[in-house]
Amino acid sequence: MNLFSSLGLAAPELFTITTMALMMAGTFAGLLAGAIPGFTIAMAVVLVLPFTFAMSPVQGLATMIAVYVGGLSGGLMSGILTGIPGTPSSVATTFDGYPLAKSGKPGLALGIGVWSSFFGGVIASVVLMLVAPQLAMIGLEFQPVDFFALVIFALTVTASLAGDQMLKGLIGALFGLLIATVGSDVVFGLPRFTFGVESASKGFAFLPVLVGLFAFSRLLGDVRDPENAVKRLGGDEAHAVHIDYVLSAKMVISRWVNVVRSSLLGVFIGVLPAAGSTISNILAYDQAKKASKEPETFGKGAIDGIIAPESANNATAGGALIVMMALGLPGDIMTAIMLGALLVHDVIPSPSFISDEPKIAYSIFLAFFVANFMMLFLQSITLRGFVLITKVKMYMLTAVILFYCALGIFALNNIAYDMWTLFVFGVLGFVMRALGFPVVPIVLGVVLGNIAEVRLSQVFARGDGLEAFLTRPWALFFLLLSVFSILFPFYQKHLGKPGWTTYFVPMLLIVMAGPVFMMPGVIRPVIAGLMLAAGIVQLITRLRNGQSGPEKI
Amino acid sequence: MKFKKSFLKVAGAAMVAGLATAAPAAAAVELPCTTAKLIVPWGPGGGTSVIFGIFEQAIQASDAKVKIKVVTVPGQGGALGAKEAAAAKPDGCTLFAIHQHMVVNYINGVTDFNWDEFEPVALLTDTPEIIGAGSHVEYSDLEGMLAAAKASPGDIPTGVSMGATSHFLWLMLGAKTGTDFAYVPFQGGTAGRVTGLLNGTIDLGGINMAAARTQRGDGGLKAFAIAAEERSDLIPDVPTLKELGIDMNYSLTRGIMLPKGTPKEIVDFWASVFKGPTEDADFVAQQAAKGTAVLYKGPAEYAEWWEETSAEFLDAAKKIKVGRFQ
Numbered sequence: 111m112n113l114f115s116s117l118g119l120a121a122p123e124l125f126t127i128t129t130m131a132l133m134m135a136g137t138f139a140g141l142l143a144g145a146i147p148g149f150t151i152a153m154a155v156v157l158v159l160p161f162t163f164a165m166s167p168v169q170g171l172a173t174m175i176a177v178y179v180g181g182l183s184g185g186l187m188s189g190i191l192t193g194i195p196g197t198p199s200s201v202a203t204t205f206d207g208y209p210l211a212k213s214g215k216p217g218l219a220l221g222i223g224v225w226s227s228f229f230g231g232v233i234a235s236v237v238l239m240l241v242a243p244q245l246a247m248i249g250l251e252f253q254p255v256d257f258f259a260l261v262i263f264a265l266t267v268t269a270s271l272a273g274d275q276m277l278k279g280l281i282g283a284l285f286g287l288l289i290a291t292v293g294s295d296v297v298f299g300l301p302r303f304t305f306g307v308e309s310a311s312k313g314f315a316f317l318p319v320l321v322g323l324f325a326f327s328r329l330l331g332d333v334r335d336p337e338n339a340v341k342r343l344g345g346d347e348a349h350a351v352h353i354d355y356v357l358s359a360k361m362v363i364s365r366w367v368n369v370v371r372s373s374l375l376g377v378f379i380g381v382l383p384a385a386g387s388t389i390s391n392i393l394a395y396d397q398a399k400k401a402s403k404e405p406e407t408f409g410k411g412a413i414d415g416i417i418a419p420e421s422a423n424n425a426t427a428g429g430a431l432i433v434m435m436a437l438g439l440p441g442d443i444m445t446a447i448m449l450g451a452l453l454v455h456d457v458i459p460s461p462s463f464i465s466d467e468p469k470i471a472y473s474i475f476l477a478f479f480v481a482n483f484m485m486l487f488l489q490s491i492t493l494r495g496f497v498l499i500t501k502v503k504m505y506m507l508t509a510v511i512l513f514y515c516a517l518g519i520f521a522l523n524n525i526a527y528d529m530w531t532l533f534v535f536g537v538l539g540f541v542m543r544a545l546g547f548p549v550v551p552i553v554l555g556v557v558l559g560n561i562a563e564v565r566l567s568q569v570f571a572r573g574d575g576l577e578a579f580l581t582r583p584w585a586l587f588f589l590l591l592s593v594f595s596i597l598f599p600f601y602q603k604h605l606g607k608p609g610w611t612t613y614f615v616p617m618l619l620i621v622m623a624g625p626v627f628m629m630p631g632v633i634r635p636v637i638a639g640l641m642l643a644a645g646i647v648q649l650i651t652r653l654r655n656g657q658s659g660p661e662k663i
Numbered sequence: 664m665k666f667k668k669s670f671l672k673v674a675g676a677a678m679v680a681g682l683a684t685a686a687p688a689a690a691a692v693e694l695p696c697t698t699a700k701l702i703v704p705w706g707p708g709g710g711t712s713v714i715f716g717i718f719e720q721a722i723q724a725s726d727a728k729v730k731i732k733v734v735t736v737p738g739q740g741g742a743l744g745a746k747e748a749a750a751a752k753p754d755g756c757t758l759f760a761i762h763q764h765m766v767v768n769y770i771n772g773v774t775d776f777n778w779d780e781f782e783p784v785a786l787l788t789d790t791p792e793i794i795g796a797g798s799h800v801e802y803s804d805l806e807g808m809l810a811a812a813k814a815s816p817g818d819i820p821t822g823v824s825m826g827a828t829s830h831f832l833w834l835m836l837g838a839k840t841g842t843d844f845a846y847v848p849f850q851g852g853t854a855g856r857v858t859g860l861l862n863g864t865i866d867l868g869g870i871n872m873a874a875a876r877t878q879r880g881d882g883g884l885k886a887f888a889i890a891a892e893e894r895s896d897l898i899p900d901v902p903t904l905k906e907l908g909i910d911m912n913y914s915l916t917r918g919i920m921l922p923k924g925t926p927k928e929i930v931d932f933w934a935s936v937f938k939g940p941t942e943d944a945d946f947v948a949q950q951a952a953k954g955t956a957v958l959y960k961g962p963a964e965y966a967e968w969w970e971e972t973s974a975e976f977l978d979a980a981k982k983i984k985v986g987r988f989q
Contacts, residue, residue, distance in 0.1 A: 252862065311746075
């Protein structure tokens with residue numbers, strides 16, 4: 111059955127008035143939930159799940175996908191306007207979105223964010239439909255040792271993103287891992303570092319830690335200075351905010367290379383189980399910064415710095431959907447819940463799911479595609495409302511956001527201990543920020559700590575020796591990339607001066623060709639050959655010239 | 664404690680005697696909530712949450728005065744949810760979805776209490792375990808598997824949740840057949856193991872009916888035996904362990920418990936609420952499609968079942984010297 115006949119089968123199922131209305135409602139709910147810091151997409155999807163039980167499988171899944179897409183894009187509003195990511199998927203959006211909004215262009219920042227989300231989502235849904243089966247097979251290649259290497263790579267990347275503060279970033283990542291060890295060990299469930307406190311035996315719930323480190327600490331910083339506290343967030347001219355959709359669309363389209371690269375990266379990360387949009391937005395930002403001709407503008411309101419994370423996080427949803435549908439393997443919390451919804455509707459995902467149940471599978475693809483248009487439409491209406499936030503004085507906004515954060519955290523598990531976790535990590539985050547520690551590596555350490563531990567224990571339980579890290583292509587691939595990402599800040603610092611930096615890019619190509627060559631199939635060894643050739647050519651020209659050419663990765 | 668246990672037995676006896684009158688009596692119960700929390704100690708999408716999700720829907724549609732809401736509290740092989748449920752107020756507003764994991768948790772020392780920390784309400788479903796393998800293994804039946812295990816004891820990577828029922832399955836099988844495996848810790852229940860089997864991270868693992876049905880057809884998984892009394896209609900070509908000469912049944916038998924000290928009327932009330940769907944043919948068919956048989960036992964019978972099952976597990980654990988019996 112080909113793509114078009116499958117789509118033809120699915121379309122009448124999806125395009126009914128009821129389903130469309132439900133999807134609209136879902137998108138709006140997602141936008142709303144994503145926009146409020148502390149409310150995560152996962153929470154929104156969980157809240158919607160019970161409503162879908164009474165619907166048909168296609169309707170229910172379409173509604174949940176709408177919530178998912180809405181939530182991914184909703185995070186950008188609060189991220190850009192307040193500097194607090196509405197969801198972990200929009201962390202990198204704040205790096206440049208917030209400065210740009212602060213510098214008096216909140217409308218532009220929002221417009222770019224919305225369009226990037228849209229294009230990211232649309233590109234991902236096209237990829238989803240075209241290459242779903244092939245991509246799913248790559249995800250399946252990952253064995254425990256590869257996962258562990260991937261976690262190491264993710265942590266070193268976030269640390270190297272801190273630039274000059276890389277050492278503090280690495281310390282932060284390790285500190286995050288330490289936080290993740292509190293509670294019960296992931297293999298046997300025995301208590302660890304709980305100091306006899308019963309509530310601590312669950313470990314620190316991830317969301318209170320995240321909201322505390324990100325939101326609470328930033329809010330504390332914002333109102334520390336009484337003068338700042340009574341200021342309006344968007345300055346006094348905030349009411350003049352105008353979102354120029356045409357201009358921002360043009361700006362996004364003119365940077366299409368970045369859009370496509372970030373979207374594809376997002377899809378790829380989505381296919382990797384457990385990676386998810388929390389990582390993809392940061393990696394895409396990193397790639398955009400490396401590819402940029404003016405990396406120094408990053409962090410100060412660079413347009414590319416908004417495009418990259420926002421197109422990547424929406425695209426990741428597409429990748430995560432592929433794996434969830436093909437393997438029944440959730441890539442993140444959201445797809446874990448969606449998987450539950452599939453099972454409730456008596457749909458059992460497997461590698462043959464897409465060919466066995468084309469109606470449901472392609473309805474999901476189509477719903478993902480359509481939800482992006484709904485998101486764009488609803489954003490253009492609701493954004494006006496959200497821009498009003500910038501008129502509010504800082505101390506009021508702080509109080510309200512903090513209230514919602516606390517409410518959202520409490521609503522998640524209904525335990526007061528989580529509120530204390532939020533408070534403690536808020537204060538901790540404030541102190542660490544004041545000391546110049548970046549908080550992103552800490553949070554990533556907390557999120558990935560358990561995954562890393564389980565995977566490493568699987569490596570040893572299987573009886574794989576440490577040599578598996580060198581003999582498994584994906585593990586080697588990520589470990590080598592980690593080494594280069596640690597070197598990267600030094601490379602950036604010494605760029606343009608004669609010395610080792612001249613050979614950084616060719617060496618990267620040559621070295622990375624190794625693990626790619628070891629991968630199965632025909633295509634990847636061929637790619638490795640091309641990488642090797644390109645690397646050697648560059649190396650030779652540079653050795654002859656003895657100086658660095660224009661640098662790009 | 665002593666008093667409460669004997670109280671439970673008296674209550675149970677009274678329950679059996681007055682089963683016919685239990686339902687009207689139950690209707691008179693007043694609970695301080697309109698929706699009770701049903702703690703499922705596993706993640707969303709897992710077998711237990713799917714089975715009780717169907718109960719939730721059915722009870723929602725029924726005329727029961729108090730509805731239920733499934734709340735998943737995953738962690739520690741089911742022990743985390745158990746601790747939360749055991750600590751809840753015995754007012755009938757917190758229920759606990761349970762299977763044999765409680766005894767296994769106790770044996771492995773993850774909890775220091777057993778099933779008797781709860782009031783049994785009703786046994787509801789029975790889901791047999793299936794001995795599964797990845798398609799990459801050379802052997803194609805149980806005999807071949809056991810031969811391979813005997814050839815290299817403690818070497819075949821087998822996916823389990825450490826200290827949980829999926830681990831105990833292999834320990835019991837090992838005790839009956841004189842084999843030992845390399846246990847690779849997995850999270851996320853059956854779904855996690857199936858992925859591990861598919862990509863060759865592990866060779867063996869317990870799988871459920873859903874995985875057995877779809878993945879076998881695709882050639883991703885092999886199913887060697889079903890640990891039930893009889894073959895399943897859904898996978899009729901898979902033999903039972905007993906047919907293969909191993910005297911062992913192993914299924915996850917799910918039911919509902921209430922915190923210790925919950926008044927008898929409330930126990931009876933919930934028993935009657937959960938009994939409703941089990942008598943509905945559509946509901947039974949819905950569960951059967953997931954490889955789960957519906958099997959209702961009331962509070963007294965359920966308590967007896969626990970007594971027996973717990974004793975059986977504890978005996979096996981003492982024999983093979985695991986957990987607290989090492």
